[in-house]
Amino acid sequence: MSAGERSLRARVRLPLGIGEVQAWQALGLVAIIALFVFYPLIDRNQGDVSSVADAGYFLLLVFGLNIVVGFAGLLDLGYAAFFAIGAYAYAMVASTQFNLHFNFWPMLILSGCVAALFGVILGFPTLRLRGDYLAIVTLGFGEIVPQVFLNLDKYTGGPNGISNVDQPVLFGYHFGFNPVPYYYLYLVVALISLVLLNNLKHSRLGRAWMAIREDELAATHMGVNPVTTKLLAFAMGASFAGLAGCIYAAKLTLISPDEFNFSVSVTVLSAIVLGGMGSLTGAFIGGLLLAVLNFKVLPQVTNWTHALGAALHNEAVQNLDLHYIIYGLILVLVMLFRPEGLVSTASRRAELHHAQPAASAAAAGVE
Amino acid sequence: MSAPLLAIEGLTKRFGGLTAVKDLTLNVEAGSIASLIGPNGAGKSTVFNVITGIYTPTAGDVKLDGRSIVGFKPHQVAGTGVMRTFQNIRLFAFMTVLENVMVGDQTRMHATPFDSAFRTPRAQKEERAVTERAMELLDYVGLASYAREWARNLPYGMQRRLEIARALAPQPRLLLLDEPAAGANPTEKRDLMGLVRSIRDRGITIVLIEHDMKLVMGISDRVTVLDYGEKISEGDPQTVRHDPRVIEAYLGKGA
Amino acid sequence: MATFLQQLINGIAQGGMYALIALGYTMVYGIVELINFAHGDVFTLGSFLCIAILALLGVSASGQVIGGWQGALIALLVILLAALLCGVVGVLIERFAYRRLRNAPRLAPLITAIGVSFLLQGVMRNWKGPSEISFPQFLPNPTFSYGGVHIDARELLVVVVSIAMMIALQLFIYNTKLGKAMRASAQDRDAAQLMGINVNSTIAWTFFIGSALAGVAGFISGMYFGTTMFTNGYQAGLKAFTAAVLGGIGNIAGAMLGGFLIGIVEAMTAQYISDQWTNVVVFSILVLILVLRPSGLLGEQLPEKV
Numbered sequence: 021m022s023a024g025e026r027s028l029r030a031r032v033r034l035p036l037g038i039g040e041v042q043a044w045q046a047l048g049l050v051a052i053i054a055l056f057v058f059y060p061l062i063d064r065n066q067g068d069v070s071s072v073a074d075a076g077y078f079l080l081l082v083f084g085l086n087i088v089v090g091f092a093g094l095l096d097l098g099y100a101a102f103f104a105i106g107a108y109a110y111a112m113v114a115s116t117q118f119n120l121h122f123n124f125w126p127m128l129i130l131s132g133c134v135a136a137l138f139g140v141i142l143g144f145p146t147l148r149l150r151g152d153y154l155a156i157v158t159l160g161f162g163e164i165v166p167q168v169f170l171n172l173d174k175y176t177g178g179p180n181g182i183s184n185v186d187q188p189v190l191f192g193y194h195f196g197f198n199p200v201p202y203y204y205l206y207l208v209v210a211l212i213s214l215v216l217l218n219n220l221k222h223s224r225l226g227r228a229w230m231a232i233r234e235d236e237l238a239a240t241h242m243g244v245n246p247v248t249t250k251l252l253a254f255a256m257g258a259s260f261a262g263l264a265g266c267i268y269a270a271k272l273t274l275i276s277p278d279e280f281n282f283s284v285s286v287t288v289l290s291a292i293v294l295g296g297m298g299s300l301t302g303a304f305i306g307g308l309l310l311a312v313l314n315f316k317v318l319p320q321v322t323n324w325t326h327a328l329g330a331a332l333h334n335e336a337v338q339n340l341d342l343h344y345i346i347y348g349l350i351l352v353l354v355m356l357f358r359p360e361g362l363v364s365t366a367s368r369r370a371e372l373h374h375a376q377p378a379a380s381a382a383a384a385g386v387e
Numbered sequence: 388m389s390a391p392l393l394a395i396e397g398l399t400k401r402f403g404g405l406t407a408v409k410d411l412t413l414n415v416e417a418g419s420i421a422s423l424i425g426p427n428g429a430g431k432s433t434v435f436n437v438i439t440g441i442y443t444p445t446a447g448d449v450k451l452d453g454r455s456i457v458g459f460k461p462h463q464v465a466g467t468g469v470m471r472t473f474q475n476i477r478l479f480a481f482m483t484v485l486e487n488v489m490v491g492d493q494t495r496m497h498a499t500p501f502d503s504a505f506r507t508p509r510a511q512k513e514e515r516a517v518t519e520r521a522m523e524l525l526d527y528v529g530l531a532s533y534a535r536e537w538a539r540n541l542p543y544g545m546q547r548r549l550e551i552a553r554a555l556a557p558q559p560r561l562l563l564l565d566e567p568a569a570g571a572n573p574t575e576k577r578d579l580m581g582l583v584r585s586i587r588d589r590g591i592t593i594v595l596i597e598h599d600m601k602l603v604m605g606i607s608d609r610v611t612v613l614d615y616g617e618k619i620s621e622g623d624p625q626t627v628r629h630d631p632r633v634i635e636a637y638l639g640k641g642a
Numbered sequence: 643m644a645t646f647l648q649q650l651i652n653g654i655a656q657g658g659m660y661a662l663i664a665l666g667y668t669m670v671y672g673i674v675e676l677i678n679f680a681h682g683d684v685f686t687l688g689s690f691l692c693i694a695i696l697a698l699l700g701v702s703a704s705g706q707v708i709g710g711w712q713g714a715l716i717a718l719l720v721i722l723l724a725a726l727l728c729g730v731v732g733v734l735i736e737r738f739a740y741r742r743l744r745n746a747p748r749l750a751p752l753i754t755a756i757g758v759s760f761l762l763q764g765v766m767r768n769w770k771g772p773s774e775i776s777f778p779q780f781l782p783n784p785t786f787s788y789g790g791v792h793i794d795a796r797e798l799l800v801v802v803v804s805i806a807m808m809i810a811l812q813l814f815i816y817n818t819k820l821g822k823a824m825r826a827s828a829q830d831r832d833a834a835q836l837m838g839i840n841v842n843s844t845i846a847w848t849f850f851i852g853s854a855l856a857g858v859a860g861f862i863s864g865m866y867f868g869t870t871m872f873t874n875g876y877q878a879g880l881k882a883f884t885a886a887v888l889g890g891i892g893n894i895a896g897a898m899l900g901g902f903l904i905g906i907v908e909a910m911t912a913q914y915i916s917d918q919w920t921n922v923v924v925f926s927i928l929v930l931i932l933v934l935r936p937s938g939l940l941g942e943q944l945p946e947k948v
Contacts, residue, residue, distance in 0.1 A: 036506075095749070145933045151748075152677055156887045157932055160925030163880070171918045216504045223503035223510065224496045224517075227482070231490045234479035241439055242553065243465035243494035252500055282876065286756050293749045298481075341772070345764035351757025352739050359746035 036215045039222075056207055060200045068316075070199035073271070075311035076206025077103075077264040081288045082295075082307035083213050084260025089289065090298040091226060092253035093233025094146075095155040097285055098162020102258035104280035105138050106131040106265025108169055108176060111275050114186040117177060124188035128266050135262025136255040143254030147247055162285050170277040181276025185269045195270070202271045209263060217300055220256075229253055230298070287314065294354055296361030305363055313350070318343045390453055392417040392592050393438070393561055398447035400433055400616075407433040409616040411447070415561075415594055415609075420587050422595045422603045425613035426636060431596045432474060433616075435563050439471055440464040451561065466494045468560035472550040472567060474596075480539035484530055484549055487538050488521040491556030521556060528552045528582065544575050548582070555586065562586065564595045568602055580606050604628060612636065644790035649909040655797045655866065657905020658804030662859040663882035664889070664897035665811060666732075666852030672828035672892035673848050674744065679755040680735055682879015683762035684728050684853050688860020689777060689870040690766055691724045696778050703776040713781050721803075721861050725854035732853025733846050741842070759875070766872035774871045777864035800862045807855060808898050814851075815894060824848055828892060881908075884928055890941020899939060 028044040041049070060069050081103060088096045109131040113122040142161050146154050169176045176182065188195045188205070195201045220226045228249045231239035240246050269275045287310060295306020321342055329338025354362070391414035400408040408430040415421045423431045436442050438449055440461040448455050451467055459467070470491070479487050496517060502510035525531045528548040533541060538549060547567055554562055564583070568576050576599060583606055587593055597603050603610060604624040612620040612627060614636040620627050627633055663685050670678045693703075699716060701708070708716060739758050743751040785794040815821035823844045826834040835841050863878070864870055885904045889896025904924055911923040931939065 089749075145929050148936050149932060150936070152671075152675075152891065153887060153932055153936060153938075155677065156884060157929055159880070160884065160928050163921050164925050167918070167921050171916075171922075219506045220504050223506075223514065224493065224498040225500050225503040227486055227490050228493060230482050230486070231479050234481060235477050237441075237461075238473065238477035238479070239490065240461040241465055241471055242491050243462050243557065244490070245460075245462045256500070256504075282880075289749075290753050290756060293753045297747065297749065339768075339771070341767055342764065344760040344767070348757040348759070348761030348764060351760065352754045355746075355750045355754040355757070356739070356742055359743055359750035 101165035102261035106262030131266035139258030302363035653906030653909030661901025682875035688857035728857030890938030
C-alpha cells in the first residue's frame with residue numbers, strides 16, 4: 021500500500037455528527053456537495069435547473085417517508101396527503117384566494133407543523149393496525165385528503181385549485197419564476213434534512229423506531245413506548261412533506277388536488293425501496309434516480325418517439341407513450357435483481373439472501 | 388423478614404374456557420434466583436406475560452416492591468425495572484449487536500426528540516454514556532468483538548447471550564429469563580449457570596423458567612413447580628426434588 | 643322507499659363487481675401475503691380483451707343488438723375467453739414478477755406489483771389510446787319495473803354473474819383437491835409443502851382463478867358502464883382491495899361481504915349525501931371498522947404468539 025493509498029484510507033471525523041469515514045469517502049462527499057452547489061452555474065439551461073430543483077421536493081418526500089417506512093417500518097401508502105396538506109396550508113394563506121399574503125419563511129416552518137399535526141391525527145387510528153391493514157388505511161387517507169380539498173371548493177378553489185400563490189422574497193430578493201433560487205432553497209433544506217435524519221438515526225428515538233420496525237413486542241418490553249414512538253414517526257415524516265408542499269406551491273404558484281394522487285405516494289415509496297430501506301444514502305440515491313427518470317428522462321423518451329413518428333409520418337409511432345411501460349419495467353427489474361435495494365451493506369445483502377434457512381434452523385433449535 | 392421484591396397474589400389467567408394459571412401465589416425475595424418449572428403448557432410463560440403486561444390477569448395481583456403493576460403496559464413495566472428475555476429469541480435482527488443493547492437502555496435515557504434531531508450537547512453526553520455502558524455489558528457477556536455485527540448474524544448461543552445483555556442494559560431490579568438454556572450444549576449451559584449467578588451477584592433478582600433440571604437445581608434459591616396452571620410444590624431445590632407430587636407430574640402416576 | 647330500493651339495487655350491482663375483483667386480491671393475499679397492485683389492471687385488461695374478442699366476432703360498438711340464443715352464446719364465449727386470457731396473464735405475472743421474490747424483503751414484491759401495474763396501464767394506453775373507449779352494448783336490455791323500482795337486464799346480469807361466480811368459487815375451494823391445497827397453503831405454506839402439496843402450482847392456480855374472475859368482472863363492468871379506460875383499474879382495484887380488507891383479508895366470504903357493503907355505501911352516499919363524497923365516506927367507514935375490529939369484519943383475531 022502506497023503512502024497515498026494509505027492516506028486515502030485514513031479515518032476522518034466529519035462534523036455535525038455525520039460520523040467517521042475513510043478519507044476517500046469524505047472527499048467523495050465534498051465533491052458531490054460541490055457538484056450540487058455549482059450545478060446551476062455549470063448548466064445555464066433554466067429548464068434543466070428547474071427539473072433538478074423539482075427533484076428537490078421529491079427528495080424531501082423521500083426523506084420524510086423514509087422515517088415512517090424505512091426507520092419505523094410503518095407501511096404508509098397515502099403519504100402524498102401530507103404533501104397536499106403542506107401545499108394547501110401555504111397556498112390558502114399566501115395567494116389571492118382569501119387575499120391573505122402571509123410571509124413565506126414563517127409559513128415554511130408552519131406548513132411543516134400543520135402537516136405534522138395531521139400526521140398525528142391520521143396516525144392515531146392506525147396505531148393498533150399491523151402491516152398491510154395499516155397500508156390500506158393510509159391508502160384510504162391518501163384518497164380522502166385530496167377529495168376533501170377538491171370538494172371544499174369555497175376554500176380551496178375545487179378542481180381548479182389555487183392560483184397566484186405568492187413567491188418567496190428573501191431580504192428584498194424576489195424569487196420570481198427563476199428556478200435557481202428555488203434550487204438553492206431545496207438544496208439547503210435537503211442538506212439540513214440529511215444531517216438531522218442522520219442524527220435521528222443514531223439516537224434514542226432512531227433506535228426506538230428501528231426496534232419497533234424489527235419487533236414491536238420486544239421493543240415495548242425494552243421500554244419503548246409504541247404510541248409516542250409511532251406518532252413521532254408519523255409527525256416527523258409528515259413534516260418533511262409539509263415543507264416540500266410549501267416550497268412546491270410557491271415555485272409552481274399553482275396547485276390543484278389532482279397533483280397529490282396515489283401515484284405520488286407510490287413513486288416516493290418506490291424510491292425508498294429501490295434505494296435500500298432504512299438507509300439514508302439509499303433514500304438519497306433512489307430519490308434522485310426516480311426524480312431524474314420521471315421528470316427528465318422518460319418525458320424526453322416520449323418526445324423522441326413523437327419526433328420519430330413525425331419524421332416517419334407514422335401516426336402509431338407518433339402517439340406512442342412509453343413512459344409508464346419503461347418505468348414499470350425498471351421497477352420490476354430492479355426489484356427482481358436487487359430485492360434489497362441498490363444501496364445495502366454487504367452483510368445485510370448476504371443475510372437477506374440466506375435469511376430463510378437460518379431462521380428455520382433457529383426455530384428448530386427452540387422446539 | 389423484608390417484603391419480597393416480586394409478590395404474585397392469587398393470580399388467575401383464563402383464555403376463554405382454558406385456565407392457564409390458577410390462583411398462583413409466589414414471592415420472590417430480592418437478590419435471589421427463583422425458578423419456575425413444570426411440564427410444557429403448565430402456564431410458566433403465561434406468568435411472565437402477565438408480569439410484563441402482555442396479558443391482564445383474570446384475578447389476583449402482581450406487586451413489585453409492594454406496588455401493584457397490574458394494568459401497566461409492557462413499556463411501563465420495563466420502566467419499573469423489570470426486564471425479560473423470550474423463549475423464542477426476539478432480537479432486533481437488522482440492528483447491530485451494540486444497538487440492540489442500547490435499545491435496552493431506553494428507559495434510563497432522557498433525550499427528547501429535539502435532542503435527538505439536533506444532537507444537543509446533553510444528548511451527545513448521554514449517547515456516549517449509553518454506548519459505554521452497552522459496550523461494558525457486551526464485554527461482560529463476551530460479545531464485545533461482535534458489537535458492529537447485525538444481531539441476525541450471530542450464532543444461536545450468542546443470540547441468547549445478547550438477549551440477556553439487552554435485558555441487563557438498564558440495570559433492572561428484576562430479570563425474567565424464559566428458557567435461556569434451550570438449545571444449549573453442556574458447556575454453554577455451564578457458562579450460563581455462571582453468568583446467571585454473576586448477574587445475581589450484581590444485585591439483580593432473577594426469575595428463571597427452565598427445563599434443564601441440573602441447571603435449575605444447581606443455581607436456584609427457590610423452585611416453584613406448576614402443573615396445569617397450579618402450583619403443586621415449592622421450596623428449596625432439595626425439597627422440591629423429592630416431592631412426590633413433582634415426580635408424579637413429570638413422570639406420571641406409578642413412576 | 644322506492645329510491646332507497648333503487649339505490650340498493652345499484653349498490654348491489656356495483657358491489658358485485660367489487661366483490662369479484664376483491665376475490666382475486668384476497669385469494670392471492672391469503673397465500674403469498676402480497677397486495678397484488680396489478681390485479682385492478684388485470685380487470686381493466688379483461689374489459690379491453692372483451693372488446694377485442696367482440697371485434698373479432700364482428701361485434702362493434704355501433705349499437706347493433708343481438709338477441710336470443712346468439713347473443714347469449716356470444717356473451718358466454720366472450721366471458722370464457724376473457725377469463726382464460728386474464729388467467730394466463732395472471733399466471734405469467736406471478737411466474738416472472740413475483741415468484742423469485744417470495745422470500746425477499748416484504749416490500750420488494752409490492753414494488754414489482756406496482757411496476758407491473760404501470761406496465762399493464764402503459765400497454766393498454768398504447769393499445770387503445772389514452773381516452774375513454776366504448777364497450778359494445780350488444781345484448782338487449784329490457785327493463786323490469788315493480789312499484790317504481792327499475793331493474794334492467796344489465797344490472798341483473800351483474801348480480802347474477804357475480805353471485806354465480808362466488809358460489810362456484812366457494813364450492814371449488816371447499817370440495818376439490820386443488821381448493822383444499824389452496825386453503826392448506828394459505829394456512830401454512832411450509833407445512834403444506836411437507837404434506838406433499840406442490841406449492842408453486844397451487845399458487846399459480848390461485849393467480850389463474852383470481853385473474854380469471856377479474857376478467858369476468860371486466861366483461862360485466864363493460865356491459866354495465868358501457869365504457870372503459872386504461873386507468874380504470876386503479877379506482878376499481880382500490881375499492882376491491884378495500885373490500886377485501888374490510889371483510890378480513892384472506893377470507894373469501896369476507897371479500898364478498900366487503901364488496902357488497904362498499905357498493906351499497908357508495909350508492910347510498912351518492913343518493914343521500916353527494917357523489918363527490920363517496921370516497922371520503924367509504925374510507926372513513928373502513929377506518930372506523932378497522933379501528934374497532936383490526937382484522938376486518940370476518941377476519942380472525944390472532945393474538946401474537948409470545
